[in-house]
Amino acid sequence: MTSLVAEVEDNSVSSVSADVEETLDDKKEDSDPYEPPTAECAFQGHEDSASQRPISINNIEAIPNGGVQAWLQVVGSFFVMFNTWGVINTFGVFQTYYETELLPSSTPSAISWVGSLQAFLLLFLGAFAGPIYDAGYFRELMAAGSILIVFGTMMLSICKEYWQVLLAQGFCIGIGTGCTFVPGVAILSTYFTTKMATAMGIAAAGSSLGGVIYPILFHKLIPQVGFPWAARVMGFTLLATVVVTNLVMKVRVLPASRRKIIDRLAFRDPPFVLFVLGAFLAFMGLYAPFYYIQLYSIELNITGGDLTFYLLSIINAASVFGRVIPNFIADRTGPFNMMIPCAIFTGILALCLIPIRSIAPLIMFCLLYGFFSGAFVSLPPTILVHLSPSRGIVGTRMGMCFAIVSIGLLIGTPIGGAIVRASGFWSIWLYSGLLCVCGGALITAARVFKAGWRILKMV
Template sequence: MSTSHEHDSKESFQDDKLSSRQPSTAKDLESSPNDGEDSPAVGDEEPTYPEGGLRAWLVVFGGFSGMMAAFGLMNTVGTYQAYIATHQLSSYSESSIGWIFSVYIFLAFGAGVQVGPLFDKCGPLWLVVFGSVCTFLCIMLLGICTAYWHFMLVFGVLGGFGTAFIFTPAVSAVGHFFDKKRGNATGIATGGGALGGVIFPLMLQSLIPKVGWAWATRIQGFIYILLLTLAIVFIRSRLPPREGGSTLPQVRVFKDPAYALVTGGAFFLELGLFIPITYITSYSLKTNGAISQTFAYQLLAIFNAGSFIGRWAPGWIADKLGRFNTQISAVFLCAASSLGLWLPATVLAEGMSRSTVLGLTIAYAVLMGFASGSNISLTPVCVSMLCPIKEYGRYVATTYTVVSIGTLIGLPIAGALISACGGSYWRVALFTGLCYVCGLACFVAVRVMKIGWKASGMY
C-alpha cells in the first residue's frame, strides 16, 4: 500500500495476530479512498499477504489433509477399476466401467462452478463439512456395492460431490495467505492427494487378500475420519466475504484470452492425466507376464510417489523461475514420457520383450508421475496470475468446470480405444501424449502473449 494509506498498512496482515482481524481489514479494503486506482480488475485494492506464520501454515496443513482424503480417493481409481473389472463388474466392458470413474472425476471438477463462488461469498467451513460427509459415506458404502448402478451412485455421484466440495476450498484458502510463495504452499497442500495415492493403493493391495474388499475399503474410511476432521478444523479463509456478490458462474471471465487459453490447456492436461492413473494397472496386468500381478498394483503407488514430489518441487521452483515457465517444462515432460516411454512399451508388450517393457513402464511411472504433479498444483497458481484474488475461487472453479468435460469423456474414449485395439493399449498411450502436446501449446501461447518469445523471461 502507498504511504498515504498508513492506517491501512498498520491494519494489514503482517503476522498471525493481525491476520485474524478480519472486520477491520474488510472495512479498510472496501472503504479505501483510492479504489479504482491500480485496481486488479474488479475495483478493489490488492490486499497484502502474511506469506507464512502459524495460521497460514495450518491452513496449508488442513488443505493437505483434505486433499489426502479427496484426491487420495481420486488417485486410487486405478486400483478400484482393476478390482471391480475382474470381480463385481467382470461382465461389463472397459468403456462401460470407465463411465463410473468419468462421472466421478467430472463431478469432482465440474461441481466447482458453484463451489468457487460460494467460497468467495461464504467462506470454506460448511463447504468442507458437506464434502467431508459425502466423501466419508462414499468410501464406507463402497464395500457393499455389487451392481453397476451401486458403483455409479456411490462412487460416481457421492464421491464426485465430496471431492469437489473439498478441492476448491482447500486450494482457494491457501491463496488467501500466500502470494509470492503461493506456488510452494499450493504444491505442499495438493501433495496430500499424491501421498494418499501412494498409501491407499498399497494398503488395499495388502488388505484385500486378508480381509476382503468390503473391510479393506472400510479401513480406508476409518483413516478418512481423521483426515477429514483436520480439514474441517484448519481450512479457513482470510479475506472478508464479498458482500452482495453473486454465487452464480459468469462467462465474462473468458473475455480474457490468456485466461481462456489457460483453461483450454488445463482441459487437455486433465483429459490425458487420468488415463494412465486409471489404466496403468490394467495395462500392466496384460503385458504377457512382463509385469507381475503384484507389481502391477504397485505401479500406481510408484506413479503417485513421483507425483508427490512433482506437486511440491515445481511449486517451489515456480516461485523462483516463473509459474508458466515451470508449468511448460513439466507439461513437455508429460508429453515426452507418454510418447517416448509408454507408447513403445505398449507396442513391445505384444512382442514379449519382457525386460524392455518392464523398464519402460517403470521409467514412465516415475517420470510421468513426477511431471504430472504440476497439473494440479501449478494450474491454480497460473490462474491466480490472471485474476483478482477476491475472485480466485470463482476463476479456479470455472476453469475446472471446463476441465470436467474432458475428464467426463476421457476415460470412456480410452476404454473404447482399448476395445477397438482388441485389448492393446498403444492407441491409449498415443492419445495421452497428444493431449499433452495440445496442453503444452496453450500454455506456451499465454507465455508468448505476456512476455514474448525471449527464453530468459520470468513469467
Template sequence: MVGSEETTVIEHADADVLEREKALSEEPEFPDGGLRAWGTVFGAFMINFSCYGVVTSFGVFEQHYSVNQLKDQPLSTISWIGSLQLSLILLMGFFSGPLFDAGYLKPMIAGAGTLYVFCLFMTSISTEFYQILLSQGFGVGIAMGFLYSPSMATIGHHFKRHKVLAFGVFATGASLGGTLIPIAMRRLLDDVGFPWAVRTLAFLVLFCVLCGFVCCSTRLPPRKIRRLFDLSVFEDRAYCFLVLGASLVGLGLYAPVSYGVTYATARGVPADLAFYSLSILNALSLFGRIIPNVVGQRLGPLNILIGACTVAGVLDFVWVTARSTGGILAFNAAFGFASGGYVSVLPAGIASLSTDGQTIGLRLGMGFFCASFLWLASAPIQGALIHVHGTYWPAAVFSGSAVLTGVAMMLVARILVGRRTGSRWV
C-alpha cells in the first residue's frame, strides 16, 4: 500500500512538472493590434511625452536659471539638475523593471505620477540651488524612472510582429514633447512668469500620467522578482564592450542638447530663436528614432547603432563651427536625426546579444545601470570645460572624442558577435 501511494504521488508530481514545462514552453499569443493594444501604445506615448520630452527640454530651464534664480552659479553647477534627471531615468529603471514584471504597473504609475507633479509644484516655488536640485533634479528624475521603463515594457505584452512599429510610435512621444515643450515653456516664462509656467507644466504632466494610468495595461501573468544584480552577463565579452561603448557615447553625445540654447545665445542668436533651435533638434530626432529601427531589422541593430553614433560623434566635433543663425539651425537638424538613433537602437542592440531570450531584461537593466553614471557626469564635465576655458571648443572636443572612443568599443563588440554568429548583419 505504501509503495502504491508513493507511486501515485510520484506520478502526480511528474504530471505537474510536465504541465508546468508545457506551459513555459508554449509561446504566448500576441494580439498585435486591437483597441487594448493600441490604447497601451497611446498611454505609453503620453508618458514618454512627459518624461523624455521634459528631459530634452532642460536647455530652456538652464538658460532661464543662468540669468535669473541661479545667475551666480556656473553652467557646470546648473547642469547637475538636468544630468540627474537623465541619469535617474535609467537608474530607476533598474528597479522599476522587476517591479513591473511582478505586476505593479498601476501602483507605480500612480505613485510616480503623484511624485512628479508634486516635485514640479515644489520647483515652482524654489529659489535656491539646493531646492531646485532636490525637487527638479532628484524628485522629478526618480519619478520619471518609475514611469518610463514600465510604460515602455507594457508594449512588449501586446506586440510581437508589429513591435518595431509600436515602439516607433512610442519613441515619437519624446521627440514630440521635446519639440513642443520648449516652445510652450518659452512663451509661458515670458507671459506668466516662472512659477506659473512650471505649474502649467505640472498640469500637463498630470494629464499625460492620467492617460498612461487609464490606457496602459499588462496582459501576461506576473513573474517572481529575480535578483537585481547578476554579474554573469559580463562573462560575454561582446556584451562588455558594447556596454562600455554605449556608456562612453552617453558621456559625450548630448553636449549640443545640454548647451545648445546657451551656445546659440552666445553666438548672437535671438533668445526666441535660440529656444526654437532646441525644438528643431528634437523634431528631427523623431525621424532618427524611427528610421534606424526599421532599417536595423534588415541590416542589424549593431551596424545601425555604430553608424548613427559615428555620425553624431563627428557632428559633436564640428558643433562650434556653426556660428551663424542658419548654420546653428542646420546643425541642430542634422544632429537631432543622428543622435535619435542612439537612444532608439541601443535597446535592440543589447537585446540582440541574448541567445536564449531569457536574459534580455537582465542585460538591458545591467547595461543601463552602468551607463547611467556616465550620463550623470556628462553635462557637468562639459559645463566645467566651458566655464574654465570660456569657450565651447573644449566641450566639443571632449564630447566628440568620448563618442568616437565609444564607437571603437562598439566595433570590437560587433566583430566578436560577427565571429560568433558567422554573419555581418548583426
C-alpha cells in the first residue's frame, strides 16, 4: 500500500513558541532508523506547496481523526472497495456462468485464473502504485484506474473466447483495481488515528456490498437481456460509482521524499515475517468457497432455482457485518486479538462444508463464513500499521506484504479448480480449511512475538 498521505490546511498564524514546540516534537518523532529527521515532511499535493507550512507525517496530533472531510474520504474509499474487491468477490457468479454457458470447453482451473489474476494484480500493483501515490499522482492513479475498470467491463460484453475474457476481465479490470485500491485505502490513515479500524471497516464494507449487488444484478439481467447487456449495465453502475470516488477524495498531505519499495529490515522482524506468511497461506485458501460454492450446490443438487445463485450474495451480505463489527471492536481490543480467531474460524468453517448436503446448513455456512472471512480481509491494513516501527515506513511494509499475499491469491483458486476436477469438492474444502487454519496459526505466532502470551493484552 502506501505511506501516510494527506492535505494541510492551516490559515491561521501560530505563535513562534508553538512553531518551536511543534518542530521539536516532529524531530523527536522522526528520529528513528527509518526516517531522517528532516526528510519526512508533507505538503498539499502540487497546489501552492510553497505557501504551506511543512508538517511531519509522523505528527499524530495533526491528524483530524474525524470531521466532514475525513468521513468523506471514508465514503470515497467505500466506493473504491465497492469497485475493486466488490468486483473480485463477484467472480464466483462469472465462474458458474462461464463453466455452464459462455466457456463450457474451458476447465474450472483455467476459468478461475481470470478471477485470481484480478486479485493478484489488485494487490501486486499496490507495491508500485504506492510510490507513485507518494509522488503526488493520486488523481492520475484514481482516474486511470477508474477508466480501466469501466472499459474492461464494457469490453467484457463483447467477449466470446477465453483469451478475450482473460484480457478484458483479468488484465484490464485487474490493472484498474490495482491503480485505485492502494490510494483509496492509504488515504484513510492520514485522516484517522484511534478511529482508524472503524473507518477501515466501514470502507471495507463496500467490497461486501459490491459482492452482494453485482451477482444479483448479473443473475437477474442474464435471462432478460443476455450476457452482453448484463455486462454493460454493470459497466454503467461502475461508472456512476467511480465518479463519486473521484469527486470526494482529497489528499491531505504528501511526503517530501518518496518512500522505498522494499524495507530490508522488515525481513529481520519476526512478527512481520510470520504475519506475512500467515496471510499468504490464508488468502491462498480463502476464496475457494467464493468461487465454487454455487457449482457445489448445483452438482450435489442441494438448492434449487434462484437460491443457488444467491449463495454468493449471502456470503457477501454477511461479510458487510463481518467487516464493520469486528473492526469496531478491534479499536478496543486490538486488531491482532480480533483477527486471529476470525482466521481460525474461517478455516474451520471451510472444513465444515465437507459433510453438508442440505439447504439449512449450507445457508448457515454462507452466513458464518461471510462474517468471519470479512473480518479476516478487512483487518490486515490496521495490523500492518501496528507492525511498522514508524508511520513513514507503513506504506513500504504494506506494499511488501500485499505483493507477497497477491501470489497466494493468484495460485490459490486455480489449484483449487484442479483439485476439484481430480478429487471432487470434499478435497477443495479440505484444502481451503487447512490453509486458513495454518495461516491463523502463523498469525498467532506473530502476535506472540509482538506482545508475548498475555491473552488480555491489547495488540
